[in-house]
Each structure stands twice: as C-alpha cells, then as structure tokens.
Amino acid sequence: MEGILITFEGIDYSGKTTQAKKLFNYLKRKGHKAILLREPGGEKVSENVRQVLLSSGNTGMDPLTELLLYEAARAQLVSKVILPALRQGKLVICDRFYDSSLAYQGYGRGLDIKMIDYLNEVSVSGLKPDLTILIDIPIDVFSSRMRQNNKKKDRIEKEKIDFYKRVRDGYLKIARKEKKRFKVIDGSGEIEVVWDEVKNTVDYFLRG
Numbered sequence: 001m002e003g004i005l006i007t008f009e010g011i012d013y014s015g016k017t018t019q020a021k022k023l024f025n026y027l028k029r030k031g032h033k034a035i036l037l038r039e040p041g042g043e044k045v046s047e048n049v050r051q052v053l054l055s056s057g058n059t060g061m062d063p064l065t066e067l068l069l070y071e072a073a074r075a076q077l078v079s080k081v082i083l084p085a086l087r088q089g090k091l092v093i094c095d096r097f098y099d100s101s102l103a104y105q106g107y108g109r110g111l112d113i114k115m116i117d118y119l120n121e122v123s124v125s126g127l128k129p130d131l132t133i134l135i136d137i138p139i140d141v142f143s144s145r146m147r148q149n150n151k152k153k154d155r156i157e158k159e160k161i162d163f164y165k166r167v168r169d170g171y172l173k174i175a176r177k178e179k180k181r182f183k184v185i186d187g188s189g190e191i192e193v194v195w196d197e198v199k200n201t202v203d204y205f206l207r208g
C-alpha cells in the first residue's frame with residue numbers, strides 16, 4: 001500500500017477532533033495529499049448509519065446492535081474511501097477507527113474483546129493504521145470539561161463517569177499491547193501544547 005493511515009483516538013472531551021483538524025491543515029500546507037475522515041461517517045452510507053447510532057431518539061439500543069452498526073459504517077468507509085485513497089498514495093487521517101470499538105463496546109460496554117478483534121479485522125479487510133495517536137485525559141479532566149460544556153449544569157451521573165473510566169483504561173491497555181503503533185499524548189494541557197506534541201510525533205514518524 002502506497003499511502004499512510006494515521007488515526008486519532010481518545011475519550012469524549014479529549015480534544016482529539018481539534019488535533020486531527022490541526023494535523024490535516026498542517027500536512028496540507030506542507031504539500032501532502034491528505035484527507036480527513038471521521039468515524040462513524042466519512043461516506044454517504046456511513047453518515048446515514050451515524051445518524052442511527054447517534055440519534056437521541058434511539059434509546060435502548062442493544063450493545064451488539066451498536067457494535068454491528070459501527071462495524072457496518074466502518075466497512076463501508078474502508079472499502080469506498082480509505083482503501084482507494086491509500087492506493088492513490090494519499091495520507092489519510094481518521095478521527096476514530098477500530099480501536100474505538102474495542103475501547104467503547106469492548107472495555108466500556110463489556111462485549112467480548114476477541115469477538116470485536118475479529119469483527120474489526122473483517123470490517124477493515126485486515127488494514128492497520130501506520131500510526132495511532134491516543135489523546136489521553138484523566139477522568140477528573142473529563143468530568144470537569146463535561147460539566148463546563150453542559151449548559152444546564154446537570155449533575156453528572158456516576159454511571160457515565162464509570163463508563164468513561166473503563167473506556168480510558170481500555171485505551172491505555174490497547175496502547176500498551178501495541179507500543180509500536182501507538183503514541184500516547186497527554187491531552188489535559190492547552191490546545192497548542194498538545195498540538196506541539198502531535199506535530200513533533202507526526203514529523204518524526206514521516207521522517208521515518
């Protein structure tokens with residue numbers, strides 16, 4: 001494969017989407033043929049599946065249904081957009097990829113990790129990111145950012161915090177298992193401080 005696939009991972013409020021956009025603009029300025037995608041979404045059918053997944057009306061979604069929808073959106077994005085772009089030698093940046101399913105549906109919701117590993121591999125046809133940047137924030141940073149963002153200042157349910165704690169720990173576990181592919185960056189500082197580290201990581205990686 002000619003191209004390069006860089007993925008961003010992290011729990012909600014980690015700031016990874018901001019960093020993915022900054023990286024995209026930076027690489028474009030440097031003359032790379034870069035594209036920026038997000039999961040779930042990034043393609044017409046996948047964006048439709050995203051609507052089903054994220055619509056607040058769809059309460060009571062079974063965890064397995066949820067997993068299969070994420071995998072469906074992913075299979076579509078990979079076959080229609082990511083693989084063709086990589087074949088053209090493009091640099092693909094993806095805001096979330098299959099590690100999100102492991103972290104959220106596996107470590108978060110408790111579905112079987114081996115089963116998710118298998119479905120992930122099938123949905124991406126064996127493709128692996130060349131580099132995965134995990135923007136990591138401690139749970140107290142997560143809850144204070146969540147509180148700030150919540151205009152109604154609702155009480156944050158303990159269940160939610162516990163869920164994100166499992167997801168975060170899951171991400172760190174995945175990163176430890178695949179040290180070569182992962183770079184863990186502390187996301188609790190200012191945007192520009194985090195960006196400096198993201199930029200240095202990618203510059204170093206591309207110098208290869």
Ligand code: TYD
Nearest residue numbers: 011012013017039040070096100101104105
């Ligand atoms: P989004 O609004 O894009 O949030 P973010 O900016 O944090 O990425 O919503 C994506 C949500 O979907 C997010 O809460 C994580 C979740 N998700 C999974 O649970 N499993 C997955 O495989 C993927 C790709 C996302």
